[in-house]
Amino acid sequence: MIRNFKVREEKIVVIPNGINPEEFRRLKRKKNDGRVVLYVGRLEKYKVVDYLIKVLPRLDEDIRLEIIRKGPYKWKLLKLIDELRVANRVKFHQDLPRNELLQKYATASVFVTLSKYEAFNISTMEALASGTPCIVANTSALSEWIDNKMCFGIDYPINEAKLAELIMDVIKTRKNVNQYLKLLSWDEVVDKIAQLYA
Numbered sequence: 001m002i003r004n005f006k007v008r009e010e011k012i013v014v015i016p017n018g019i020n021p022e023e024f025r026r027l028k029r030k031k032n033d034g035r036v037v038l039y040v041g042r043l044e045k046y047k048v049v050d051y052l053i054k055v056l057p058r059l060d061e062d063i064r065l066e067i068i069r070k071g072p073y074k075w076k077l078l079k080l081i082d083e084l085r086v087a088n089r090v091k092f093h094q095d096l097p098r099n100e101l102l103q104k105y106a107t108a109s110v111f112v113t114l115s116k117y118e119a120f121n122i123s124t125m126e127a128l129a130s131g132t133p134c135i136v137a138n139t140s141a142l143s144e145w146i147d148n149k150m151c152f153g154i155d156y157p158i159n160e161a162k163l164a165e166l167i168m169d170v171i172k173t174r175k176n177v178n179q180y181l182k183l184l185s186w187d188e189v190v191d192k193i194a195q196l197y198a
Helices: 021-025 050-054 074-084 098-107 122-129 140-145 160-172 186-197
Strands: 035-040 063-068 090-093 110-113 134-137 151-154
Touching: 021 098, 035 098, 035 122, 035 160, 050 063, 050 074, 050 160, 063 098, 098 122, 110 122, 110 160, 122 134, 122 140, 134 140, 134 160, 140 151, 151 160
Parallel strands: 035 063, 035 110, 063 090, 110 134, 134 151
Antiparallel strands: none
16 A cells, blocks of 8 residues: 555554354364365465365374365365375365354464465464464465464475475464464454544
8 A cells, every 4th residue: 555555654553354243162173083274265276275185195194184165166176186096185175154164273283275366364364263374375464363272384385395385383382372363353343444434
């Protein structure tokens, strides 16, 4: 805004999206059978979900990938899964009820999104609110989540060996991230907007 539209910095206020805290308090953080890398989002080329499939052979054999949502790039991902012979380690879900989606966040070992460009990423926020550590691409608005405590970044161009190493490290040293986390509730978001207009 400052660079492209010459808006003065003091005229800019950033109010992020919020969460409904009650949804996340009710989650049960039960363990999966094995360890799960979770991706939630549209299956589009720019989301580069293929990297998560490519690194599977570099990860421990009990680690599975779960992909939630649909999109036009799914057939390419299915072809890659077949080529790498990792079909037994990848599961797709779509149109999950809200409570089941949130439970997927809570039981995942790590949430990963590597999109080349992204605005405010609600999936990352929901994973963090569920107590699950995240790995995101160090690009666009995703980089704002990175704090190297609960959310870790990986640079472009993505190196598969480094990505696999980071996934393994985050899974092995996983902590409940809620101790670090301060996300706004929707009530707080509304209050901030009302204060701004007032």
